[in-house]
Amino acid sequence: MKSLRSPLPLLLALFLLAGLAVSLGSSGPAQAQQSTPPGVTDDQVNAVAKQLYCPVCENIPLDVCPTTACAQWRALIKEKLGQGWSEAQIKDYFVAQYGDRVLAAPPARGLNWLVYLIPPVILTIGAFILYRALRSWKQPPSSAGEPGQPVTGPTDPYAARLEEELRRR
Amino acid sequence: MVANLGYGALVIAFLISLYGAGAALYGVRKNDPAWIDSARNAMLLTFPLVSLAALTIIYLLVTNHYEVEYVTSVTSNSMPFYLKVTALWGGQAGSLIFWSWLMSAFASAVTLRKWERDREFLPWVIVVSLVTLAFFLSLSIFIENPFVRLWQTGTGSVVSAMLQPAGAVSFVPADGSGLNPLLRHPGMIIHPPLLYLGFVSFVIPYAFAIAALVTGRTDDRWIRLTRRWSLVAWLFLSLGLLLGGRWAYDVLGWGGYWGWDPVEIAAFMPWLTGTAFLHSVMIQEKRGMLKHWNMILVILTYDLVIFGTFLTRSGVLSSVHAFAQSAIGPVFFGFIGLTFIVSLSLLLRRWNELKSEAQMTSMLSREALFLLNNLLFMGILVVCFWGVLFPLISELFTGQKVTVGPPFYERATAPLFGGLLLLMGVAPLAAWRHSTAKTLGRSMWKPFIASLVVLAFVLLTGVRNPIALLGFWLCAFVAAVTLYEFWRGAQARHHTRAESLPLALWRLAGRNRRRYGGYVIHLGVVLMAIGIIGIELFQSETQGTIPQGNQLTLGDYSITFDSLANFDTNDGRNVARAVVSVFKDGQYVGELHPRRDYYYESQQPMTIPGVRSTWEDDFYVLLVDWQPVSTQGATFKIYENPLVNWLWLGGFVFILGTLVAAWPDRDPETARVPVRRTAYKPAEA
Numbered sequence: 001m002k003s004l005r006s007p008l009p010l011l012l013a014l015f016l017l018a019g020l021a022v023s024l025g026s027s028g029p030a031q032a033q034q035s036t037p038p039g040v041t042d043d044q045v046n047a048v049a050k051q052l053y054c055p056v057c058e059n060i061p062l063d064v065c066p067t068t069a070c071a072q073w074r075a076l077i078k079e080k081l082g083q084g085w086s087e088a089q090i091k092d093y094f095v096a097q098y099g100d101r102v103l104a105a106p107p108a109r110g111l112n113w114l115v116y117l118i119p120p121v122i123l124t125i126g127a128f129i130l131y132r133a134l135r136s137w138k139q140p141p142s143s144a145g146e147p148g149q150p151v152t153g154p155t156d157p158y159a160a161r162l163e164e165e166l167r168r169r
Numbered sequence: 170m171v172a173n174l175g176y177g178a179l180v181i182a183f184l185i186s187l188y189g190a191g192a193a194l195y196g197v198r199k200n201d202p203a204w205i206d207s208a209r210n211a212m213l214l215t216f217p218l219v220s221l222a223a224l225t226i227i228y229l230l231v232t233n234h235y236e237v238e239y240v241t242s243v244t245s246n247s248m249p250f251y252l253k254v255t256a257l258w259g260g261q262a263g264s265l266i267f268w269s270w271l272m273s274a275f276a277s278a279v280t281l282r283k284w285e286r287d288r289e290f291l292p293w294v295i296v297v298s299l300v301t302l303a304f305f306l307s308l309s310i311f312i313e314n315p316f317v318r319l320w321q322t323g324t325g326s327v328v329s330a331m332l333q334p335a336g337a338v339s340f341v342p343a344d345g346s347g348l349n350p351l352l353r354h355p356g357m358i359i360h361p362p363l364l365y366l367g368f369v370s371f372v373i374p375y376a377f378a379i380a381a382l383v384t385g386r387t388d389d390r391w392i393r394l395t396r397r398w399s400l401v402a403w404l405f406l407s408l409g410l411l412l413g414g415r416w417a418y419d420v421l422g423w424g425g426y427w428g429w430d431p432v433e434i435a436a437f438m439p440w441l442t443g444t445a446f447l448h449s450v451m452i453q454e455k456r457g458m459l460k461h462w463n464m465i466l467v468i469l470t471y472d473l474v475i476f477g478t479f480l481t482r483s484g485v486l487s488s489v490h491a492f493a494q495s496a497i498g499p500v501f502f503g504f505i506g507l508t509f510i511v512s513l514s515l516l517l518r519r520w521n522e523l524k525s526e527a528q529m530t531s532m533l534s535r536e537a538l539f540l541l542n543n544l545l546f547m548g549i550l551v552v553c554f555w556g557v558l559f560p561l562i563s564e565l566f567t568g569q570k571v572t573v574g575p576p577f578y579e580r581a582t583a584p585l586f587g588g589l590l591l592l593m594g595v596a597p598l599a600a601w602r603h604s605t606a607k608t609l610g611r612s613m614w615k616p617f618i619a620s621l622v623v624l625a626f627v628l629l630t631g632v633r634n635p636i637a638l639l640g641f642w643l644c645a646f647v648a649a650v651t652l653y654e655f656w657r658g659a660q661a662r663h664h665t666r667a668e669s670l671p672l673a674l675w676r677l678a679g680r681n682r683r684r685y686g687g688y689v690i691h692l693g694v695v696l697m698a699i700g701i702i703g704i705e706l707f708q709s710e711t712q713g714t715i716p717q718g719n720q721l722t723l724g725d726y727s728i729t730f731d732s733l734a735n736f737d738t739n740d741g742r743n744v745a746r747a748v749v750s751v752f753k754d755g756q757y758v759g760e761l762h763p764r765r766d767y768y769y770e771s772q773q774p775m776t777i778p779g780v781r782s783t784w785e786d787d788f789y790v791l792l793v794d795w796q797p798v799s800t801q802g803a804t805f806k807i808y809e810n811p812l813v814n815w816l817w818l819g820g821f822v823f824i825l826g827t828l829v830a831a832w833p834d835r836d837p838e839t840a841r842v843p844v845r846r847t848a849y850k851p852a853e854a
Contacts, residue, residue: 042712042804053572059430061574064423064791064806066765066774071794104574106559111567115559119581123548130544134537137529158612159661161600165455166681 040081048077048087052094052102061104172237172316175225176331179266179310182218182273185211186303193292193299205292212280212295215273215302223270226263226315230256236341238329239263239315245347245770247741252348255358259348261497262315264361268478269305271369276302279373279398287394293380294373301372304504312496347741347770356416360409364436364481367406368474371439373398374446375471378464382515387460387522392450400683400831403447406440407827411820422776422791424710424808426816429578431557435480438553439473442466445546452536455601457526459536461516462543464523468512472505479505480557533604538596545588552581579705583636590643590698593691594650616649623649640702644695651688651695658685678829686830693826696819703786703812710809712793716802720752723807726788727752728761733795733803743767747792747803751781763792763805786811 049063054073057065062073073094080090094102106112189211196204226239231253235241243256243263258264276298284291309315317329320337327340351357374395381391413433414426427433446466452459479501516523529537556573563571598612623645624638632638655674662673678685711723720727728749735745746764750757761779768775781788787810795803 042714042806043710046710046712046806053574055570059428059572059574061423066422066776099570101560101570101572104572105577106563106571106573111563112571114562115555115571115573115577118555119548119552122551123544126544126547130540134529134532134540137525158657159665162658162661165601166684 040078044081045074045078048081048090049074051091051104053104055098055101171225171228171234172318175222175229176310176314176316178218178221178225179306179316182215182222182269183303183306183310185214185218186299186306189215190296190299190303193295197292205295208292208295208299209280212299213277215299216277219266219270219273219302219306222309223257223266226266227254227257230254233345235343235345236318236339237315238317238319241319241342241345243345243348245345245741247739247770248347249740252353252358256348258361258365259352260315262309262313264365265305265309265313266315267362268365268369269302269309271365272298272302272305272372275369275373276376279376287390289384289386290377290380290391290394293383294376297376297379298372301376308497308500312500344770347768350742350766350768350771350773350775351420354416354420356412356419360412360416361481363405363412364409365478367402367404367409368439368478370398370402370405371443371470371474374402375467378467379512379515382464382512382519385519385522387519389450389453389457389460392453392463396450396683397831397833399443399447399450400827403440403443404824404827404831406436406443408824410436410440411817411824415817415820418813419780420775420777422778424708424778424789424791424806424810425704426813429556429575432481434553434557434578435477438550439470439477441546441550441553442470442473445543446470448539449543452539456536458529459540460523460525461520464516466543468509468516471512472509475501475505475508531603531605533599533606533609535596535599535601535604538592538599542589542592542596545585545592548585549582552578552585556581586698587639587643590640590647590694593694594643594647597650597654597688597691613650616646616653619649619653620646634706637702637706640698640706644698644702647691648695651691654688655685682832683830686826686828686832689826689829690823691826693819693821693823696815696822698819700813700816700819703815704810707811708808710806712804712806714794714802714804719802721805721807724809725754726807726809728790728805728807730803730805731760733792735795741769743769745792745795747779747795747805749779749790749805751788751790753788761788761790763790765792782814784812784814787813 046063050061052062052073053059054062054065054067054070056069057067060070062070077090080093085093091103100106100112106115108116189208192204192211193208196202196208229237229240230244231250233240233244233246239260239262243259244253248256256263258267276295279294279298280291314331317331319340319342320328320330320334321340322328322334323336328334328337333339374391377391377395381387410433413436417423417428418426421428446463449459449466450463453463479497531537556578559573560571563569594616595609595613598616599609620642624642627638627641627645632641655677658677659670659674662668662677663670666673668676709724711721713721715721715730717730717732720729728751731748731750733745733747735743737743744764744766746762749761749763751759751761759781761781763779764777766775766777767773776791776793779790787808789808789810791806791808793804793806
């Protein structure tokens with residue numbers, strides 16, 4: 001029997017890794033927004049607030065946080081939007097005031113790179129170990145004399161395999 | 170004093186746990202069954218003792234014994250009876266007792282089973298259970314004591330202490346501060362105990378794994394003995410996570426169900442390793458492979474359970490300083506580190522004896538695809554673990570606090586979840602042992618064509634988002650494969666045994682409920698994925714302030730602000746309740762009542778949405794703000810959440826499948842003797 005060594009699992013793993021790397025790398029670009037007219041809508045405020053977290057209410061985005069402090073922040077965003085500030089400027093303003101923690105994800109610089117690099121690196125190592133292990137375990141099925149190869153009767157090979165699988169549970 | 174009684178029961182239970190663990194060890198060493206029986210009795214005795222402590226707390230809670238600090242912190246006069254009972258797990262000290270209670274109950278249940286065939290496991294299962302129990306009891310006794318009382322000293326200041334300080338008198342506040350309003354929802358009342366049930370049940374497979382490692386019985390007996398425990402643990406954990414999501418959707422008022430909060434992730438991590446474990450044990454059972462890996466997974470799950478218990482209650486992750494200041498943090502980390510190192514060194518000692526009995530023969534075999542599934546689960550675990558930990562590391566090294574929020578997790582895990590879905594479609598078609606691209610292709614083409622038909626249909630409905638199209642195609646593919654598997658199996662029986670198709674299907678599922686229950690779970694995941702794709706990719710929202718009688722529009726929907734009432738309730742809330750009429754495509758479809766509850770005791774607002782739910786979408790209205798004179802207007806935030814109901818339906822199917830898989834067999838479990846070639850060696854100790 002010819003051994004069919006398929007690279008599919010490896011390719012799949014690489015594909016996923018690439019997806020992971022790309023999606024992690026593209027840290028959400030702050031959509032530039034032209035200066036807003038005086039009548040700033042709540043939706044415009046929420047579009048900015050959605051991306052911010054106040055230091056007190058942990059893990060609740062600013063746009064839905066019910067506390068008074070967060071309402072004040074939203075009012076501040078509205079005021080700045082009314083003055084024609086861009087989304088990026090407002091975010092920078094809050095970062096300058098309260099630090100990086102107001103952003104939904106750490107900006108990719110300095111030590112923060114670790115947060116984006118470690119998971120893909122570990123996953124790559126895991127994929128590599130798995131690939132090596134599979135390679136080393138694999139052997140031509142004929143020479144090993146693997147016992148208990150499903151006895152495929154003259155009837156239906158699927159039925160026979162199913163029987164065998166259900167028996168050994 | 171009742172509090173002293175409870176505390177005394179805890180202390181005695183703690184001492185007995187230590188004694189039992191010691192007696193079991195000594196019994197093994199001296200090979201003396203009398204000592205092991207004594208250890209077993211000690212194990213059984215912990216349950217009534219911890220029950221007494223837990224019932225004492227419940228008694229104190231329902232009888233308003235406010236001189237007990239814990240009672241003051243989680244109850245108040247205005248709370249109804251059932252909430253006072255559930256306040257047992259409403260705070261950290263109480264929930265630790267609840268944990269111990271479950272632990273002693275489960276360990277006792279295991280101890281009571283028949284042990285003839287597995288006598289050598291017994292002492293070690295007792296040791297692991299009792300050491301874990303003793304650890305949690307020691308936390309309750311020394312650090313988070315729920316029985317601590319309030320005292321007023323001679324100088325008038327109020328202190329909390331277990332025993333009466335000299336010259337102090339008992340201090341009894343007139344009312345307590347009440348349970349966190351967020352925890353008063355029915356979903357939140359059952360969500361924590363379910364998670365805890367899941368957490369604690371996972372200790373049992375771990376205990377058996379350690380027993381197998383210590384005794385050197387390296388066959389798959391431990392896995393067979395704990396198969397149902399693992400499934401039940403997983404069932405509770407899944408149920409806890411689902412109810413948590415539902416609760417967030419109904420109560421938290423942010424239009425979502427999962428916020429990638431560290432506390433949520435803490436419960437999700439053992440679920441990830443547990444799911445990987447449930448898949449990979451099948452390889453050991455069928456093929457005698459991956460023995461090391463299964464041990465690693467069960468050890469990881471145990472330590473993540475302890476880690477999760479710690480995270481869900483203590484809130485110490487918010488800052489390094491909070492962690493350093495809390496007495497409980499270092500103790501927890503010490504215990505996790507210790508158990509992890511001891512478990513790993515036991516594993517290393519047996520490393521060579523845990524050699525695989527068979528070899529991987531094909532990269533497309535089911536075992537190889539299961540390994541890939543494990544890799545993806547571990548990938549998600551790494552993302553979660555690292556995301557939870559990184560803010561602490563950042564603060565420690567740079568002093569800069571950062572938030573690792575949903576955008577990070579979503580981007581990092583989405584491709585991994587996609588890969589898992591793909592595997593869910595491919596793996597059930599792959600044969601154990603040997604499978605080639607050709608055989609796989611032959612069994613795959615029919616479901617594949619079916620999934621393309623579904624994709625064409627989705628395209629016709631106007632969906633153009635490429636990620637959504639990929640996601641919906643994957644869902645269709647997995648569903649087609651799974652249904653095809655049911656059909657193929659039933660057909661085979663129909664032909665070989667001349668059974669009618671429905672009977673064939675029924676008997677087929679009965680032959681191997683774990684397999685077909687698993688497929689039902691896969692179908693549940695598909696339904697959940699449909700809901701998640703819907704709400705994550707197609708949610709739309711708007712917010713606006715409208716005067717009474719005016720309209721706010723979102724897509725096909727619009728609402729009219731009819732009226733607003735503001736009143737106090739007798740359970741300590743101020744309620745602002747709006748009435749809005751909902752129109753879809755200009756047609757009146759009903760009335761919703763979004764409201765804002767303000768809890769006076771805890772000074773906490775809660776936003777309860779008004780939701781109109783259909784299979785197509787949820788229309789979700791929040792009352793954000795209002796003017797004192799309601800005719801001047803109120804601010805509403807409205808969401809359209811497409812397909813989100815499929816998520817809950819999927820959750821239901823998911824749990825149903827787990828029940829099918831975990832339902833007890835009619836034939837006694839002991840009847841199934843493992844057919845393994847490896848003989849086990851008796852204990853060396």
